[in-house]
Amino acid sequence: MKRLVTLLLLLPAAAWSQKGFRISASVPGLKDSTEVKLLNTHQNNTVIASAYSQGGSFELQGQLTEPALSVLSLGSTGSLYLYIENTEMKLSAGPALVVKEKTKAPAAKGNGKATAPAVKVKTEAPKPDLASIRLEGSPSHNDFLQFQAIFAPLLGNVQSMGNRIQSTQDPALRSQMIASYDSVRKQLNSEVARFVSAKRSSYVSPFLMYITAPVLDDYVLLNERFNALDSNIRNSNIGRALGQTIAGNLIGAIGSEALDFTQNDTTGKPVTLASLKGKWVLLDFWASWCKPCRIENPNVVKAYQKFAAKNFTVLGVSLDQKKEAWVKAISDDRLTWTHVSDLQSWSNAAAQMYHVQSIPQNFLIDPNGRIVGKNLRGAELEAKLCELLGCN
Structure with missing residues (x-):
């Protein structure tokens, strides 16, 4: 949970709202003069309210631009997450827990020397029951509690399974674990869909979508869910941050439209990706x-020769700087399809447009201009083309 919450520390801050919040709290067992702090995780854990306890009670007041996940710090007693809104809220806890503490009494002394061993003395001290703390008056916190109940176990399971997969060397066992992992991810995806559909006006929905996005890794579907949220949620701080994340990751995502570009071929003639629309195209970045x-x-040559008669072609985009080396490699490797480059190496405009950070990298585009596969190499490329175009 801590790891996932740190993602939110990058969310932008905005102007303070006019209406504030007040939390009236009663936490039996909380020591007098305990410094209580409320930290906004959306603003780098900025302290937005503080107070000192007296008789187990304290009051926090402040302002938020919108409902936000916050950390309530109770000094050395501990801390917990609360979803705070600009409302009147009441925080309460059950009866204090009685904790037995062991201390040592000073040893008796005689003539400056200890004459008897230290005696252990048991004392009983009240301690707040953090598990019993309840917050009333914040609808967002109610949604957050539901989020915790459903997704904390699922996300914990996904993370532990991923760690085990990475440390497993046996191929057969690894395949079994990946199948189980995919099953849990499928369950997670279903629960996200159910939660977001039922809570389109909740600030917790974009929070949930934000932290599960790296696990589900389907930004086309995420974009559909995002657009189904109420407009005020989409335009909130967390909503705008999520929207920016989606926009960046949609580029080159499976299911998204391929972005058009124009670069010169080996003869200096401009070629657009859009000119190949109507064909199956492997957009291949190389050098x-x-x-x-x-x-x-x-492997690409083999695929091209096998499927060229089935409306398939390749558009090679080179990250070369020297035209002579580029043209020679095309000839030496017998790459008989269309090739383009702006000869700008890693600054190639098309490579930057598609967020290419390593090569080889490719995108398989259908006749309608939609990306249907990416990073397909070797037998995987041929298998995908067989699936889509048939191998007969």
Whole structure:
């Protein structure tokens, strides 16, 4: 949970709202003069309210731009998460717990020396029952409690399974674990869909979508869910941050539309990706100096020769700087499809547009211009083309 919440520390801050919040609290067993702090996780754990306890009670007042996940710090007693709103709220806890503490009494002394061993004395001290704390007056917190009950176990399971998969070397066992992992991810996806559909006007919905996005890794679907939220939620701080994340990750995502670009071929003639619409296109980023690319080229040649008659082609985008090396590699590797480049190496405009950070990298685009596969290499590329185009 802590790891996931840190994602929210990057959310932008905004101007303070006019209406504030007040939390009247009663926590039996809380020591007098305990410094209580409320930290806004949306603003780098900024302290937004503080007070000192007296007789187990305290009051916190402050302002928020919108409902926000906050940390209530009760000094050395502990802390807990609360979803705070600009409302009147009441925080309460059950009866204090009685905790037995062991201390040592000073040893008796005689002539400056200890004459008897220290005696252990048991004392009983009240301690707040943090598990019993309840917050009333915040609808967002009620949604957050539901979020915790449903998703904390699922996300914990996903994380532990992922760690086990990474440390497992046996291929057969690893395959079984991946299948189980995918099953849990499917369950997680279903629960996210159910929660968001039922709570389109809740600030917890974009929070949930934000922290599960890296696990589910389907930004096209995430975008559909985001657009179904109420407009005030989409335009909130967390909503705008989520929208920006989605927009960045939609580029090159499976299911998204391929972005058009224009670069010159080896003869200097401009070629657009859009000119190939109506065909199955493998958009292939590579370079003559890239050894893994040159090793992969025979697989691309094989796929091209096998499926060219089925409306399939390749558009190679080179990250070369020297035209001579680029053209020579095309000839040496017998890459007989269309090739383009702006000869700007890693600054290639198309590569930057598609967020290419390593090569070889490719995107399989259908005749309608939609991305249906990515990073397909070797037998995986041929299998995907067989699935889509048939191998007969």
